[in-house]
Amino acid sequence: MGRIAITDGMSETAISKLKHLGHDVVVEHYDKNDLESGILSEFDAIVVRSATKISKKVLDSLDPNRNNLKFIGRAGVGVDNIDIQTASKLGIFVCNTPKASTQSVVEMTLGHLFSSVRHLSRADRDLRSGIWSKKQLKGSELSGKKLGLVGFGRISKGVANISHHLGMDIHYFDPFIDENGQFTKHNSIEDLFDECTHISIHCNLTPETEGLVNLDLIKRMPTFDKEGVECGNHIVNCARGGIINEKDALIALNDGYLTSLALDVFEIEPATGQQLLQHEKFNGSPHIAASTKEAQNRIGIEMVELIDEFFRGEKPSTALN
Amino acid sequence: MGRIAITDGMSETAISKLKHLGHDVVVEHYDKNDLESGILSEFDAIVVRSATKISKKVLDSLDPNRNNLKFIGRAGVGVDNIDIQTASKLGIFVCNTPKASTQSVVEMTLGHLFSSVRHLSRADRDLRSGIWSKKQLKGSELSGKKLGLVGFGRISKGVANISHHLGMDIHYFDPFIDENGQFTKHNSIEDLFDECTHISIHCNLTPETEGLVNLDLIKRMPTFDKEGVECGNHIVNCARGGIINEKDALIALNDGYLTSLALDVFEIEPATGQQLLQHEKFNGSPHIAASTKEAQNRIGIEMVELIDEFFRGEKPSTALN
Numbered sequence: 001m002g003r004i005a006i007t008d009g010m011s012e013t014a015i016s017k018l019k020h021l022g023h024d025v026v027v028e029h030y031d032k033n034d035l036e037s038g039i040l041s042e043f044d045a046i047v048v049r050s051a052t053k054i055s056k057k058v059l060d061s062l063d064p065n066r067n068n069l070k071f072i073g074r075a076g077v078g079v080d081n082i083d084i085q086t087a088s089k090l091g092i093f094v095c096n097t098p099k100a101s102t103q104s105v106v107e108m109t110l111g112h113l114f115s116s117v118r119h120l121s122r123a124d125r126d127l128r129s130g131i132w133s134k135k136q137l138k139g140s141e142l143s144g145k146k147l148g149l150v151g152f153g154r155i156s157k158g159v160a161n162i163s164h165h166l167g168m169d170i171h172y173f174d175p176f177i178d179e180n181g182q183f184t185k186h187n188s189i190e191d192l193f194d195e196c197t198h199i200s201i202h203c204n205l206t207p208e209t210e211g212l213v214n215l216d217l218i219k220r221m222p223t224f225d226k227e228g229v230e231c232g233n234h235i236v237n238c239a240r241g242g243i244i245n246e247k248d249a250l251i252a253l254n255d256g257y258l259t260s261l262a263l264d265v266f267e268i269e270p271a272t273g274q275q276l277l278q279h280e281k282f283n284g285s286p287h288i289a290a291s292t293k294e295a296q297n298r299i300g301i302e303m304v305e306l307i308d309e310f311f312r313g314e315k316p317s318t319a320l321n
Numbered sequence: 322m323g324r325i326a327i328t329d330g331m332s333e334t335a336i337s338k339l340k341h342l343g344h345d346v347v348v349e350h351y352d353k354n355d356l357e358s359g360i361l362s363e364f365d366a367i368v369v370r371s372a373t374k375i376s377k378k379v380l381d382s383l384d385p386n387r388n389n390l391k392f393i394g395r396a397g398v399g400v401d402n403i404d405i406q407t408a409s410k411l412g413i414f415v416c417n418t419p420k421a422s423t424q425s426v427v428e429m430t431l432g433h434l435f436s437s438v439r440h441l442s443r444a445d446r447d448l449r450s451g452i453w454s455k456k457q458l459k460g461s462e463l464s465g466k467k468l469g470l471v472g473f474g475r476i477s478k479g480v481a482n483i484s485h486h487l488g489m490d491i492h493y494f495d496p497f498i499d500e501n502g503q504f505t506k507h508n509s510i511e512d513l514f515d516e517c518t519h520i521s522i523h524c525n526l527t528p529e530t531e532g533l534v535n536l537d538l539i540k541r542m543p544t545f546d547k548e549g550v551e552c553g554n555h556i557v558n559c560a561r562g563g564i565i566n567e568k569d570a571l572i573a574l575n576d577g578y579l580t581s582l583a584l585d586v587f588e589i590e591p592a593t594g595q596q597l598l599q600h601e602k603f604n605g606s607p608h609i610a611a612s613t614k615e616a617q618n619r620i621g622i623e624m625v626e627l628i629d630e631f632f633r634g635e636k637p638s639t640a641l642n
Contacts, residue, residue, distance in 0.1 A: 111435030270453030
């Protein structure tokens with residue numbers, strides 16, 4: 001058994017389990033100076049979320065003569081805060097818990113879709129201001145509409161399955177995924193936007209996807225459904241900030257090229273103060289798509305399993321290096 | 322062909338269709354004095370929404386010697402604004418369009434459910450106020466939770482089907498509906514509330530259901546799911562105002578007996594100013610569950626069919642008398 005640092009918290013159940021398995025568990029947040037002083041050498045494994053930055057400098061500070069650290073676990077999905085390349089050179093496993101939050105993000109995406117087309121945030125805002133805006137808030141149904149998914153991984157497929165049962169017609173664009181018989185694959189993102197009144201983003205942020213959804217693309221979207229109903233056009237992003245160009249999105253909302261925009265993620269986070277957040281047809285949330293009790297519990301359970309694999313001398317099943 | 326008054330508007334497509342069929346269509350709102358002066362005698366049929374009140378006085382003012390009115394169509398569901406008893410005595414059909422808005426109300430209910438458990442309205446409100454409340458807004462998933470449906474008619478079954486695909490465990494209470502093998506029927510509303518962390522109301526407002534959901538019932542709800550996750554307890558009402566006792570609901574929110582409440586309908590509408598609307602865990606909308614372009618279109622199409630049946634000498638298929 002080993003010594004494990006939990007620096008950004010983890011579910012209590014998971015921490016108890018690790019202790020029960022005989023590990024020496026230290027739950028403590030270390031600041032940059034601590035981390036860069038080689039303090040992690042004393043641990044066999046460390047579990048972080050996004051707050052602890054495991055930079056090159058942190059890894060280079062590990063004492064080559066008496067370093068124990070061979071496992072970095074990210075309790076969550078994104079590993080932007082970990083220098084995987086340097087970790088690999090030092091023979092340190094880096095792994096994450098990619099499946100644990102899927103259902104939470106799927107549900108958040110659906111929530112934003114429903115909320116957008118029925119004006120739920122504005123409705124509540126108006127009621128709180130003493131305004132009964134029934135006549136101004138005619139919405140549209142999701143059933144019968146074409147939903148275009150940018151990226152077709154685990155989360156996107158989850159959204160597709162529920163939306164399909166809701167009566168939506170599912171389309172997707174993903175150059176890395178083979179055809180899926182049930183839904184309609186498009187060979188370019190332009191084709192997808194030409195076809196769909198509703199778009200949801202589910203790809204990674206990469207140099208190729210940064211700013212991918214811009215004014216040109218938004219302008220291509222139809223605003224009538226196949227029955228001739230003017231349902232407008234709607235975009236949701238619960239993936240990563242920056243895939244949608246926020247400046248263009250604001251122009252599109254102001255100039256009537258976009259009917260609604262829902263963002264859980266932003267180019268710069270925390271997002272505060274920008275004009276977009278005040279637009280009547282904007283619906284926002286502060287990067288909470290994976291922030292549920294269930295997802296945090298599953299992350300803990302999955303992390304305990306990964307740590308167990310590591311101490312049994314196996315390669316952790318979600319190792320990224 | 323006949324003379325038809327449309328007093329509260331109807332979809333343009335439907336009005337064109339009626340004209341195309343050779344009817345003389347008058348689209349005009351009449352006020353109380355006009356209506357009580359016997360003006361409707363000149364029409365064979367009238368189509369209203371909720372604004373035109375067809376009271377006993379209005380019907381009694383019809384000229385017995387030269388009255389043509391034999392059809393009152395309600396473009397929508399609720400017929401509280403029509404004196405059906407007096408209409409029956411005069412041999413006037415009263416009919417509505419009960420199916421046209423089902424999908425819209427189903428989707429609104431789901432929207433409020435998602436929005437409640439993920440704090441979407443508060444998230445948007447905070448962002449607009451410059452607050453990044455990520456840490457305060459941990460939510461819970463719907464998947465795996467027990468959804469209790471009060472009433473199990475068309476709308477409720479629609480909610481059940483989608484929620485089931487989402488992974489919810491469906492329970493219902495409806496003394497007028499036989500057992501449905503797929504979902505769990507309860508024999509009392511107390512049993513339903515004892516079992517379910519999430520409740521959605523889908524019954525009519527009657528003397529029996531007025532104030533049915535009170536503090537005693539809310540206090541019975543569990544706040545942990547079957548995995549032991551503390552998901553809290555949540556109630557949605559997109560049916561009719563008054564089924565939930567609003568005073569009790571506010572006490573329940575204030576005293577922690579209820580985690581969230583979403584209302585599209587209120588004891589008194591328009592609802593403005595009451596304390597409940599300001600509660601952090603309240604999510605409101607101004608009676609817009611059926612207010613979509615698609616529902617309005619379908620209502621128009623259905624009404625044209627009913628008028629057609631009437632002029633062919635048949636009893637309109639949704640006649641209530």
